[in-house]
Amino acid sequence: MDKKLNKLIKFIERAKGLELREKIKLILFLDGVKPNAEVILKIDPKNLGDKFELEKLLKDKGVIFLVSRARSYEEIKKIKGNKVIWEIAGTYYIYDLFKGKKEKERFKKYLELLKKGKRAEGNRIVGEQYGYPRCCVSQFVKEMKTDFLKKTYSYWTYYKKQQDLDRKFPFIFHRACKVDCEKSEELNKKYEEVLKKRSKKIWKEYKGKNKFKGELIVGEISDVEISGKSIWLGKEGYEYELIFRKPLRRHYYLVSWLSQQKYKKGQVLKGIVELQYDYAKVKMLKEKKKIISGLIHERKLPLLGEVEIK
Numbered sequence: 001m002d003k004k005l006n007k008l009i010k011f012i013e014r015a016k017g018l019e020l021r022e023k024i025k026l027i028l029f030l031d032g033v034k035p036n037a038e039v040i041l042k043i044d045p046k047n048l049g050d051k052f053e054l055e056k057l058l059k060d061k062g063v064i065f066l067v068s069r070a071r072s073y074e075e076i077k078k079i080k081g082n083k084v085i086w087e088i089a090g091t092y093y094i095y096d097l098f099k100g101k102k103e104k105e106r107f108k109k110y111l112e113l114l115k116k117g118k119r120a121e122g123n124r125i126v127g128e129q130y131g132y133p134r135c136c137v138s139q140f141v142k143e144m145k146t147d148f149l150k151k152t153y154s155y156w157t158y159y160k161k162q163q164d165l166d167r168k169f170p171f172i173f174h175r176a177c178k179v180d181c182e183k184s185e186e187l188n189k190k191y192e193e194v195l196k197k198r199s200k201k202i203w204k205e206y207k208g209k210n211k212f213k214g215e216l217i218v219g220e221i222s223d224v225e226i227s228g229k230s231i232w233l234g235k236e237g238y239e240y241e242l243i244f245r246k247p248l249r250r251h252y253y254l255v256s257w258l259s260q261q262k263y264k265k266g267q268v269l270k271g272i273v274e275l276q277y278d279y280a281k282v283k284m285l286k287e288k289k290k291i292i293s294g295l296i297h298e299r300k301l302p303l304l305g306e307v308e309i310k
């Protein structure tokens with residue numbers, strides 16, 4: 001096996017600043033099965049050396065890449081009274097990795113299109129760059145239009161479809177056009193095989209389950225809005241944001257949950273959340289009487305605006 005590739009994979013396996021999905025993307029890219037990739041690396045006081053090491057290893061391997069400037073990110077630090085308190089936890093960098101020079105030039109063209117506001121055209125280019133199936137990119141471009149969403153889906157069928165897709169295709173990085181999209185099925189299978197071959201450790205970790213049992217707070221409801229108004233007149237159910245009231249492995253998680261039941265914002269529920277792959281399965285045990293009124297997220301970044309560190 002290629003020594004340089006081996007070194008890179010070992011680094012990816014231990015890198016704390018790469019979340020699992022980012023690790024998987026990198027490995028698929030390095031294998032060659034994914035033509036180009038965009039990967040996020042987070043840096044906090046505990047992994048200051050990761051940026052240097054990743055870039056050195058990529059250069060040694062001859063990978064062409066672009067790296068963004070540093071931006072800050074926040075994490076939930078604690079929940080106190082009606083406040084979900086976020087603190088700045090570190091900085092992150094976005095890496096764009098390319099198969100070759102030609103792909104890098106095409107990517108620049110995509111950025112130009114975005115600047116000009118030509119999002120649909122840009123998305124077609126970038127979809128092709130990342131190896132997304134054409135049928136899925138077309139559907140994605142159509143769904144950028146709220147008129148199309150409104151006449152194609154009801155609130156429930158729209159969010160249900162997204163959840164079904166997440167569960168059906170955990171190894172892909174695009175939104176599949178439909179639950180029985182053959183191309184997505186093929187990619188999902190191929191990506192899992194490659195990952196398993198290149199890093200059994202990451203594959204196992206991704207497949208592993210984490211369970212949380214405890215109190216969950218009902219947060220915001222997902223919606224598609226035009227000037228503050230939902231595009232759907234009625235709702236047959238709700239996609240809720242659930243906030244873990246206590247941390248699991250030192251993290252307060254936010255998960256989405258689709259339910260036909262109506263809950264108030266701030267309602268405290270008791271349930272079991274099973275985290276696997278990139279999604280959560282939620283089983284509600286009981287409804288508590290308690291409602292945290294005036295629940296708010298106290299965030300730092302919106303106050304500061306987009307933070308860029310030069």
Ligand SMILES: [Zn+2]
Nearest residue numbers: 135136177181
């Ligand atoms: Zn498709």
